[in-house]
Amino acid sequence: MSQVIIVTGGAGGIGAPLCRALAADGYTVVVADFAADAGNALAEDINRSGGKAVFQQLDVRDKAGAERLAADTLKSFGQIDVLINAAGVISRMPVLEMPEAEWDRVLGINLKGTFLCSQAVARHMAERKSGKIICVASGRGIAGQRRAAHYAASKGGVIAFVKSLALELAPQSVAVNAIAPGATDTAMSRSGSTDEEWKKRAAVPPMMGGLTEKDEIVGVVRYLLSEPARHITGQTFLLRTP
Ligand SMILES: NC(=O)c1ccc[n+]([C@@H]2O[C@H](COP(=O)([O-])OP(=O)(O)OC[C@H]3O[C@@H](n4cnc5c(N)ncnc54)[C@H](O)[C@@H]3O)[C@@H](O)[C@H]2O)c1
Helix, strand or coil: CCCEEEEECCCCCCHHHHHHHHHHCCCEEEEEECCHHHHHHHHHHHHHCCCEEEEEECCCCCHHHHHHHHHHHHHHHCCCCEEEECCCCCCCCCHHHCCHHHHHHHHHHHHHHHHHHHHHHHHHHHHHCCEEEEEECCCHHHHCCCCCHHHHHHHHHHHHHHHHHHHHHHHHCEEEEEEECCCECCHHHHCCCCHHHHHHHHHCCCCCCCCECHHHHHHHHHHHCCHHHCCCCCCEEECCCC
16 A cells, blocks of 8 residues: 655645655655646646546645545545645735735745644544654745745744644654755746846855755655654754755
8 A cells, every 4th residue: 555645735846846756656646736727737647657646626724625635535545644735825025015915825825724734634643643744844934035024934933833743743653844945946936036037046056056956855855754764853954055
């Protein structure tokens, strides 16, 4: 019986390569995303290539939807071994011009969504005394971000949430970790920039390497799911010095 993994934001720029790689590793993948066309297409493509995937539409802000996702996955596949919280959004504006509704939207998807999906799935994992939760945070959650304070606050919140949930679930052998990529070439990171501005931003060298590559994120996820990482919990894997 293959292990079962749910990836929220699974149809996105970071989520989709994760879904493909984990399906190739033999996981049954539940692609959970707001974007139905992209999510269905990805699941079909994975199945055509010999992997196993299903799509479930989800707004991570919807508690009932998160609970349905967990229940439907259990009904179809009998267990949930891994949850990756990768759904997220950003917008760019200074704090002094930020509407309250935009603060709520970004915190709602990035932070509350992570809480709701983790809670729905962790109930099952805690009962089973086994499971892994990986949250995609961001280096910006540590360093802050000009013109995206709501985003930075949401990701800092995700990092603190991960540490707290890891403490709570350690007795049940459920590991909870975060990955904090640097800028990665996806629709999200390009949003609000012209091609020229993006190229300029991408060319600024951090300490080592340039943009975070998607295969780096896949590599860290594979490590966290591997046997030698079985006792690692509450950690944030910062992939670039912000
Ligand atoms: N791209 C980067 O530079 C970067 C850097 C650090 C962290 N991250 C984080 O990585 C994660 C993935 O980002 P990405 O770059 O792949 O962005 P993306 O825009 O390519 O993908 C995000 C996905 O989330 C989905 N989504 C948005 N709102 C949703 C909701 N309410 N419910 C369910 N799904 C929803 C979108 O449909 C999309 O498929 C995000 O959490 C992001 O904050 C990205």
